[in-house]
Amino acid sequence: MIDLTTLTIKKAHDALGRGDFSARDLVEAYLAEISKKNKDIHAYLEVFGDVIAQAEAAQKMIDSARAAGREVPLLAGIPIAVKDNILISGRRAGSASKILEGYVAPYDATAIAKLRALGAVFIGRANMDEFAMGGSTENSAYGVTKNPRDLSRVSGGSSGGSAAAVAADMALAALGSDTGGSVRQPASYCGVVGLKPTYGSISRHGLMAMGSSLDVIGPLAKTVSDAEILFNAMKGKDRFDSTSIDVDAPAAASAKPGAKKPVIGVPRHFLKGDGIDPAVMRAFEESVARFKKLGYEVRDIELPNIEYSLAVYYVLMPAEVSTNLARFDGVKYGLHKSGANLLEDYLNTRGEGFGREARRRIMLGAYVLSSGYYDAYYNKAATVRELLKKDFAKAFASVDAIIMPTAPTPAFKIGEKVSDPVAMYLEDIFTVTANLVGVPAMSVPAGSKSEGGKDVPIGLQIIADSGREDILFSLGKAFLGEVE
Numbered sequence: 041m042i043d044l045t046t047l048t049i050k051k052a053h054d055a056l057g058r059g060d061f062s063a064r065d066l067v068e069a070y071l072a073e074i075s076k077k078n079k080d081i082h083a084y085l086e087v088f089g090d091v092i093a094q095a096e097a098a099q100k101m102i103d104s105a106r107a108a109g110r111e112v113p114l115l116a117g118i119p120i121a122v123k124d125n126i127l128i129s130g131r132r133a134g135s136a137s138k139i140l141e142g143y144v145a146p147y148d149a150t151a152i153a154k155l156r157a158l159g160a161v162f163i164g165r166a167n168m169d170e171f172a173m174g175g176s177t178e179n180s181a182y183g184v185t186k187n188p189r190d191l192s193r194v195s196g197g198s199s200g201g202s203a204a205a206v207a208a209d210m211a212l213a214a215l216g217s218d219t220g221g222s223v224r225q226p227a228s229y230c231g232v233v234g235l236k237p238t239y240g241s242i243s244r245h246g247l248m249a250m251g252s253s254l255d256v257i258g259p260l261a262k263t264v265s266d267a268e269i270l271f272n273a274m275k276g277k278d279r280f281d282s283t284s285i286d287v288d289a290p291a292a293a294s295a296k297p298g299a300k301k302p303v304i305g306v307p308r309h310f311l312k313g314d315g316i317d318p319a320v321m322r323a324f325e326e327s328v329a330r331f332k333k334l335g336y337e338v339r340d341i342e343l344p345n346i347e348y349s350l351a352v353y354y355v356l357m358p359a360e361v362s363t364n365l366a367r368f369d370g371v372k373y374g375l376h377k378s379g380a381n382l383l384e385d386y387l388n389t390r391g392e393g394f395g396r397e398a399r400r401r402i403m404l405g406a407y408v409l410s411s412g413y414y415d416a417y418y419n420k421a422a423t424v425r426e427l428l429k430k431d432f433a434k435a436f437a438s439v440d441a442i443i444m445p446t447a448p449t450p451a452f453k454i455g456e457k458v459s460d461p462v463a464m465y466l467e468d469i470f471t472v473t474a475n476l477v478g479v480p481a482m483s484v485p486a487g488s489k490s491e492g493g494k495d496v497p498i499g500l501q502i503i504a505d506s507g508r509e510d511i512l513f514s515l516g517k518a519f520l521g522e523v524e
Contacts, residue, residue, distance in 0.1 A: 042069045044209040049118055049266045052212060056102055056117050063102065063117030066212075067095040067161055070119045074163070074210045082185050083195075083204040085124055086132060087164035095119075098159040114269055116159030121211035123202050124165045125172055126257065127246040128152050131162075135248050136180040137170045139393025140374040149246020150281065151215065151257050151274040158273055163211055167201030170395045171365065172222055172250045174198050175467045178458050179397045186454065187230060190494040193451040196226025202260050203230040213261040213270055219251045220353055221447075221471025223258040224483035228446035228499025231485045233516070234260045235267045236471075238506050239478035240285040242271070243278035251360040252283075254353075254475040264484065264516035271509060287507040302511055304331055305341035305439035315466055317449040323487035323498040324445050327519070331443075334518055341435050341442065345427045346473055352428070353472040354465060355408050355421035362405025365398065400461065425476050432477045436505040441515055444470050446483040446499035450491075470501060480504055482512045484520055 042061055055061055071091065078084050088094075098117040105112045122128060125135040127145035129152075134140035148156060156162075169179040177185040177200030185200040187193040188208035195204040199216025203226035206214050216223040218236035227234025235258045242257045249255060259270035278284040306328065311321070328338055370376035370389030377388035394402070408417040435442060447467055457463045474481035486500035500519070504511040516522075 042066060044069055044073065047212060048263050049114060049212060049261070049269050052118060053112065053114050053116070057106065057112045063095040063099040063161065064092060066117060067091055067119050067163070070163060070210060070212070073208065077188070077208050077210060080186065080191060081188055081204050081208055081210075082183055083166055083201045083208065083210055084121065084163075085136065085165045085167050085182055085201070088131065088162060091161060091163055094161045098161055101159040113158040115155060115273055117161060119161045119163050119212050120155065121163050121166045121202055121205040121214035122152070123199050123214070123216045124168050125217055125248040126152060126215055127248075128162055132165065133248070135171045136168045136182055137393065137395065137398065138181045138375055139368050139370070139389065143374050145246075147246065149257075150243035150278045152246060154274050166199070166205055166214060169198035169200070170398050171248065171361070172198040172217055172219055173361070173397045173401055175221070175225055175464055176452075176454075176457070177201060177226075178454065179395055181395055184454055187451050189231060190451070190492070190496055192453055192492075193496065194229065194454055196229035196451060198222040199234075199260065200226045203227050203232055203234065206230070206232045206260050206262060213259060213266055215270075216258055216260055217247055217250075218256055218258045218475065219254045220357060220475050221468045223260060224471050224481060224499070224501060225447050225467065227260055227483040229451035229497060231488070231497030232260055232262055233264055233267045233482065233484050234258065235271060235482045235509070235512070236474060236480060237271055237275065237509060238285070238287050238480045239475070240281075240283045241287040241480070241507070241509070242274045243276075243281040243284045245278055245280035249364040251357045252364060253360060254357060256475075263522055264482070264513055264520060265522055267482070268509075268513045287509065301336050302440035302515060303438070304336050304338045304515070305435055305442045306338060307343045307346060307442065307444060308340050310343065310346050311444060313448070313469075315448050315469075316445070317489070319450065319489035320445050320448060320498055324500065327443065327486045327500045330519060331515075339439065341439060343431045343435060345424060345431050348424050349428060349473040349476060350465065350469050352421045352424045353468065353476060354404075355417050356425065356476070358401040358405030359409050359418055360405065361401045362403075362409065365394070365402055368393065397461075428473060429477050432479060432505075440504065440508075441511050442503040444501050444503075446470060446501040450489045450496040450498055474503055479506050480509045480512055482516055484516050
């Protein structure tokens with residue numbers, strides 16, 4: 041019997057290497073959990089029919105490496121859930137949208153190809169907000185994903201299915217995408233680790249675009265070490281993505297054993313809003329105290345323009361959405377609804393294929409890019425984005441990392457905010473800035489709030505300078521007490 045509740049990638053790798061259990065045994069254990077739980081949680085839109093065959097192929101890789109005396113790849117045989125907007129060759133991918141109903145991916149995303157080469161097993165397609173637009177997975181065209189910690193609450197979004205799959209032991213790890221917090225916020229809500237890497241550090245080739253200057257693929261896992269393993273496996277420059285970069289961290293003093301610990305900054309001026317749940321602030325203050333007890337210097341910092349981040353994001357992101365989603369017209373793939381002429385074909389297909397939130401953001405984006413409003417909205421937002429980058433550059437000249445809550449509240453009740461888009465958007469207030477600036481950020485479990493007899497998770501967000509995921513991993517492991 042495999043204890044999935046305490047299993048990590050490293051533990052599974054070691055057990056597979058010793059022959060304690062096979063890759064097939066491991067996958068079947070997760071399939072059994074999916075069979076028991078997915079009907080209630082709805083983390084998966086589809087469980088792939090070839091999962092056992094994938095596991096057996098991974099076992100051959102493991103056996104071959106052992107026989108030859110070679111090191112077994114860390115991810116060989118590891119079962120991973122994949123968000124529905126990341127392409128896997130020959131598999132359906134639809135961004136949880138009716139407009140891509142029946143679409144089958146013709147190639148592997150670069151991140152998938154890298155994981156496949158290491159023997160990872162892809163269990164299935166994880167549910168999400170349609171085209172990654174939302175913070176609760178309530179915008180999926182195929183139904184909401186429930187929070188494994190409390191089935192009356194949302195799992196977060198847009199990578200809610202990925203976070204729920206990991207939290208419910210229906211996958212050992214998962215892939216999500218993060219445009220404004222879509223990996224970190226569901227990680228916070230579900231009590232797991234979620235990493236949004238440096239922009240461009242993981243290729244976007246094969247990721248369905250939402251906001252092209254903001255999107256990045258990121259891992260969700262039980263531990264910081266697992267997130268690090270997945271990041272290292274997927275990172276690197278890619279000829280199919282011109283925005284991709286190499287991000288080998290420098291051997292900085294703060295990252296060397298025995299050297300001075302990283303200095304942590306807190307933008308307290310930004311943590312005084314009325315919308316922050318008192319339990320979130322208590323958990324945050326306890327997190328600050330924990331870092332101090334561990335010997336880290338924590339100092340207050342100023343980020344003068346951070347209060348404008350949410351407004352900037354909700355101008356720039358819809359503008360990019362309206363451009364990226366213009367390609368979905370029912371002509372070449374996905375849903376097609378006929379009309380009296382080509383224009384009616386477009387209108388019928390898009391009107392029926394896109395959900396309410398997707399239509400809202402497309403219209404908002406078209407508006408801010410339109411003649412007469414481009415300078416008033418889009419250009420001003422782009423200008424403030426540059427100011428934010430300067431603010432962070434200045435902050436990182438004096439501190440190595442910045443911490444704040446991941447979300448202003450714990451997971452809310454299903455249906456509680458669905459009719460109030462502004463309240464939903466405010467859940468992104470602490471996460472969008474890292475995407476606007478392009479720096480890496482990670483959410484780690486940092487406590488919980490007791491409500492209705494359930495412990496609802498709360499997350500802590502750690503932010504570092506571009507390419508300094510190593511600092512996030514170092515601080516995250518120290519915070520959670522992970523032993524190297």
